[in-house]
Amino acid sequence: MAAMVYPVGTVTNALGHLEIGGCDVVDLREEFGTPAYIFSVEEMRRRAMAYQSAFAAHTDNFEVLFASKALPVTAAYRLFAETGLSVDVASGGELTIALAAGYAPERIYMHGNNKTDAELELASNAGVGHLIVDSFDEIDRCERVLKEEQDVLIRVTPGIKPSTHTYIQTGQLDSKFGFGLEDGTAAKAIERVLASDRLNLVGLHFHIGSQIFEIEPFRLAVEALAGLRGDWCRIVDLGGGLGISYAEADEPPEIASYVDLKIASVREFFGDDVRILIEPGRSLVGTAGVTIYTVGTIKEIPGIRTYLSVDGGMSDNLRPMLYDAEYEAIIANRAGDPAERVVTVAGSHCESGDILIRDVTLANPQVGDILLTPATGAYGHSMANNYNGMPRPPVVFCENGEARVVVRRETYEDLLVRDV
Numbered sequence: 244m245a246a247m248v249y250p251v252g253t254v255t256n257a258l259g260h261l262e263i264g265g266c267d268v269v270d271l272r273e274e275f276g277t278p279a280y281i282f283s284v285e286e287m288r289r290r291a292m293a294y295q296s297a298f299a300a301h302t303d304n305f306e307v308l309f310a311s312k313a314l315p316v317t318a319a320y321r322l323f324a325e326t327g328l329s330v331d332v333a334s335g336g337e338l339t340i341a342l343a344a345g346y347a348p349e350r351i352y353m354h355g356n357n358k359t360d361a362e363l364e365l366a367s368n369a370g371v372g373h374l375i376v377d378s379f380d381e382i383d384r385c386e387r388v389l390k391e392e393q394d395v396l397i398r399v400t401p402g403i404k405p406s407t408h409t410y411i412q413t414g415q416l417d418s419k420f421g422f423g424l425e426d427g428t429a430a431k432a433i434e435r436v437l438a439s440d441r442l443n444l445v446g447l448h449f450h451i452g453s454q455i456f457e458i459e460p461f462r463l464a465v466e467a468l469a470g471l472r473g474d475w476c477r478i479v480d481l482g483g484g485l486g487i488s489y490a491e492a493d494e495p496p497e498i499a500s501y502v503d504l505k506i507a508s509v510r511e512f513f514g515d516d517v518r519i520l521i522e523p524g525r526s527l528v529g530t531a532g533v534t535i536y537t538v539g540t541i542k543e544i545p546g547i548r549t550y551l552s553v554d555g556g557m558s559d560n561l562r563p564m565l566y567d568a569e570y571e572a573i574i575a576n577r578a579g580d581p582a583e584r585v586v587t588v589a590g591s592h593c594e595s596g597d598i599l600i601r602d603v604t605l606a607n608p609q610v611g612d613i614l615l616t617p618a619t620g621a622y623g624h625s626m627a628n629n630y631n632g633m634p635r636p637p638v639v640f641c642e643n644g645e646a647r648v649v650v651r652r653e654t655y656e657d658l659l660v661r662d663v
């Protein structure tokens with residue numbers, strides 16, 4: 244069991260069962276069934292505090308925003324609100340959940356490359372603190388829809404490409420997001436917003452991508468943006484993107500060194516007085532969450548491969564199919580047993596591509612065992628779907644040996660509820 248991949252405090256107990264947040268996974272399965280997303284509250288809180296204290300060591304002019312797309316669950320918004328984080332929402336839906344969770348509207352930052360009239364109205368009526376403006380059409384729409392003056396940041400694509408999967412690179416000129424730097428549209432957007440009587444320009448934003456291990460691209464992006472700055476620029480928002488360990492060999496930078504570099508870059512290129520914002524998603528919740536499944540069938544094709552099928556798959560974790568993401572796994576009810584059998588973990592969907600993990604070594608798996616995949620806390624629940632009529636799993640928060648369901652399992656009745 245690799246320490247970095249699992250939530251803090253994960254142990255194998257005397258029965259050989261894995262414990263997450265002090266809860267025995269065998270008991271968790273008994274109580275909540277499988278598949279289920281299990282979270283360590285301590286890990287989430289610890290990571291939020293790591294961000295907060297990394298900033299506080301240098302400045303009090305900062306805000307850490309929970310990028311809620313990673314885990315848009317009311318209880319997660321509440322938890323991060325309690326630890327002093329602001330929040331980034333990317334749609335009317337995420338905004339609705341953030342408000343329902345009790346987020347103060349002035350702590351909400353709203354993104355989106357195609358915010359609709361209805362979303363802008365919702366944001367404006369709620370009193371959302373800041374919009375991150377993404378296009379000229381949106382500027383026109385804001386002027387038409389917004390009733391009151393609105394503080395905004397402008398999203399810029401700085402022309403920096405970090406090394407990560409192309410689907411999650413967002414800082415390059417050829418992107419659907421934001422205003423280009425190289426082609427001069429960012430400068431034009433600034434002029435346009437400064438001339439607006441409805442929009443009040445207060446800062447700049449970039450987000451260059453996700454699951455990033457190098458920190459230098461963030462410095463380059465800040466440097467690239469510096470040519471745009473003006474007296475109006477009181478806020479620089481450097482987006483999210485810090486990677487996490489999905490496998491033992493992954494070595495992402497520490498939160499503190501990532502934050503230090505971001506602060507130093509802003510100080511160097513924008514001076515001491517601007518407010519620094521960052522928007523972590525994955526690095527707050529990714530390693531805090533694991534998914535538990537029950538092994539249902541084991542099919543051995545001699546000389547070729549052994550397929551081990553679990554009771555979930557691409558409906559609860561799309562990342563292997565979308566990004567070729569790689570995961571580890573463990574037989575969690577026999578966590579102390581040596582891993583010696585190589586299998587391919589498949590889901591239960593009607594597709595050959597429904598493979599969660601290729602070639603993982605497990606402790607002689609048996610039908611009925613609990614298969615646990617770590618580091619599934621980010622973008623698992625949020626990208627879950629009902630393919631093949633699969634009800635979405637519950638979200639369970641564990642802390643000090645207490646487990647509570649914060650999102651219940653979907654039922655077959657839920658699948659019929661929207662029929663008219």
Ligand code: LLP
Binds near residue numbers: 526
């Ligand atoms: N800010 C903005 C404007 C973003 O678009 C994102 C993520 C974040 C912050 C948070 O980034 P993070 O800290 O989580 O890297 N579904 C993909 C990830 C897509 C990320 C989209 N934007 C995945 O599962 O890898």
